Amino acid sequence: MADTARPSRLLRSVLVLSLALNLIVVGLVVGASFSGRWDKGPRGFDFGAGPIAAALLPDQRDALRDEMRGSAGPTRLRRADIAADLRPVLDALKSDAFDDTTLEAFFAQMQDRGAALQSAAQEALITVIRDMDAAERAAFAGRLEEALKRPRPRP
Known part of the structure; x- marks a missing residue:
C-alpha cells in the first residue's frame, strides 16, 4: 500500500x-469596485485627530485637505503600494x-507609513488651526467641547 x-x-x-490574505485582497478589490471609490482612499477624514477633526467646519476640512495635498509627506496609503509590498509576503x-x-x-513598513501619514496630517491640522483668527478658534473650541460631551458612536 502506498504511504x-x-x-x-x-x-x-x-x-x-x-488563503485569508488572498480573500482580504479580493474583498478589498471587489468592495472598492462596487463602491465606485477605486483608489480614492477612505471616506472619513480623521487621521487620528478624532473629535478635533470632527469639530472643524467643512471649509476648514477643505483647507486641511488642501494643506495635506501640498505637504511633502504622504497624503494617504495607496492601495497599489500596499499591493506591491504584499508581493514578497505572498x-x-x-x-x-x-x-x-x-x-x-511588511508590518514594520506599514506601521512606518501610517505614522508618517498621521504626522503629516497633524502638521496640516496645526497649520489650519494656526491660520484661524481668535473668533474662529473660540468657535472651534466650542464645537470641540460639544463633540467631547456627545457619546462616542459604536462601530
Whole structure:
C-alpha cells in the first residue's frame, strides 16, 4: 500500500494564512469596485485627530485637505503600494520554508507609513488651526467641547 504523508501542521497554517490574505485582497478589490471609490482612499477624514477633526467646519476640512495635498509627506496609503509590498509576503507564505522576517518587515513598513501619514496630517491640522483668527478658534473650541460631551458612536 502506498504511504501517503499528511501535510504538516505548519504547512496547513501557512496555506490557511495565504488563503485569508488572498480573500482580504479580493474583498478589498471587489468592495472598492462596487463602491465606485477605486483608489480614492477612505471616506472619513480623521487621521487620528478624532473629535478635533470632527469639530472643524467643512471649509476648514477643505483647507486641511488642501494643506495635506501640498505637504511633502504622504497624503494617504495607496492601495497599489500596499499591493506591491504584499508581493514578497505572498511569496514567503507560498514558500515551503516560511521565513517570518518578510512578514515582520511588511508590518514594520506599514506601521512606518501610517505614522508618517498621521504626522503629516497633524502638521496640516496645526497649520489650519494656526491660520484661524481668535473668533474662529473660540468657535472651534466650542464645537470641540460639544463633540467631547456627545457619546462616542459604536462601530
